[in-house]
Amino acid sequence: MATKAPKDNIDETRLTVGARKTTAVGLPAVINSLKISIDQMGPVRSAQTLLAVNQVKGFDCMGCAWPEGDKRHTAEFCENGAKAVAEEATRRTVPPSFFAEHAVRDLLDRDDYWLGQQGRLTHPMLLDEGGTHYRPVSWDEAYQVVVDELAALDSPDEAIFYTSGRTSNEAAFLYQLMVRGIGTNNLPDCSNMCHESSGSALNETLGVGKGTVSLLDLDTAPLIIVAGQNPGTNHPRML
Template sequence: MAAKPPKSDPVQDAPQVAEPKHVAAGLPAVGHTLRMAQRQMGVKRTALTLLSVNQKDGFDCPGCAWPEPEHRHRAEFCENGAKAVAEEATLRRVTPEFFAAHSVADLAGRSGYWLGQQGRLTHPMYLPEGGEHYEPVTWERAFDIVAEEIAALGSPDEAVFYTSGRTSNEAAFLYQLFARRLGTNNLPDCSNMCHESSGSALSETIGVGKGSVLLKDLYQADLIIVAGQNPGTNHPRMLSALEKAKANGARIISVNPLPEAGLERFKNPQTPRGSPRAPR
């Protein structure tokens, strides 16, 4: 695309440790979100992209799988979701020159955050046997390499078609069609690693491998126990659901050795006053 990437500060590759906060979200989160998105996408692309997140005529946020409420806000995303979207829709580009300057050993020593902040690939990249740097190839050559490897298999079941949770639903659908047309259903995805144990346990106890609770059930619950997880950090959109449940009289108990700011005090940026709510 013709647009130039917006100027940004050098990527901080080391974690920054500060005093823990005791309030989550609110106007500071809105300001930080917009600054971060503008650095990656520019002003116009930020507005057009974020206003389409989790909308019926838009796209699902790649940040988490929290369900959509019946009534959706125009800004139906959290700070973490905006970061994930900005990284996908960034104007930053990773060219072949980047891989010429960074060997595989160098890249292996970088953090996942640093790698993600470099931008989107502009060419298919291939690591030849014994090579120390990824090299650009044409799309035709990339498809030929894949075809050669598949043709050399003794059976389609020797192939594994892995997808990440960051893959779009549309791309994953086409990918699984290709695998099934080849003759295999070896399609592990992130849920195999994240949810296989819970799915197995649920199948043995209630007969189905997925949760049976709807989002509206959470709103009407009398008691909600949040054990060993940090909604404000890992899936902040849950905080608005907890806020609604508390307004309906729910008692919320958090069991976690780590203090979670979102469960101490939550200021909902979707409301004028923030409506701070805290579990008891």
């Protein structure tokens, strides 16, 4: 059984900065990962889910794109990965009653952490024009809203179909098939949108919009300089 979602935003006035840690892994990271996972998923689902992360017959962690080798470890994830998986596989749910209680204005005043910790939607929700609250609708009504909006466009190219870079190959194939059937190829995803700036900068400096190193280079390099990012929070498996 998962614990209840937080009721209030984080009180930033109570945050403190302690002594700098000298390690980012080990037993403290394991304990923290388990605590967060059990809070979100409960003990049984936590064990089943974490043991499948980045495994051959499991699923890819959505936390980062760090590749796995041919030999997989039992715990093939980092602390941040465990947190990301826990929030996706949470047992917490957001029913229609949640939106009846919270107006859109109230949700706008909530921080991202609070919103993410509430759980997963149980019904399609629709915000009517001029409405103050989301309301539950059937799947048929939800699809019809999309159909009506697309049909009202002067050209299919006025639509953009934004999807996740973590979508499975099968789901992505069906998605692009549907979009091309509508008549457009406007199919950005979070990968190329997120890396648009870095790709442009790399093109100007190196002539190619992608990295030119391999994991072997990291293993054998005498010096690695990381600028403009924090591996400890963004991609701790690099450490």
